[in-house]
Amino acid sequence: MPRYVRVRDDVTGHEKDVPEGYWLIGNGLTPVKADRYPPSTVARRAKPRVKKLAGQSAKRRARRPVEPDTATEKE
Structure with missing residues (x-):
């Protein structure tokens, strides 16, 4: 029966x-x-x-509202 050992990938x-x-x-x-x-x-x-982002936890990230690229005129 094969035996398995735990290893870590050096790159990832x-x-x-x-x-x-x-x-x-x-x-x-x-x-x-x-x-x-x-x-x-x-x-x-x-x-x-999983790499953590700078200043943010990996479990919970704050979502920012997306601003439109072009300005729209008000009527």
Whole structure:
């Protein structure tokens, strides 16, 4: 039965499970601490990395009203 280890993508920061001995471990994928994510016989759900915007939380962003590009005349 294959065993899966948790790794982090060096470029995107996403975490996912790959089989032990996967050829990209060490070449683009860095193993995550084994005490937090021990090897498993079942692949776990992937964890995407979401970048936070400066000064705003990733969960809640303020919406600003959109202003028209051209001025309109009042009648």
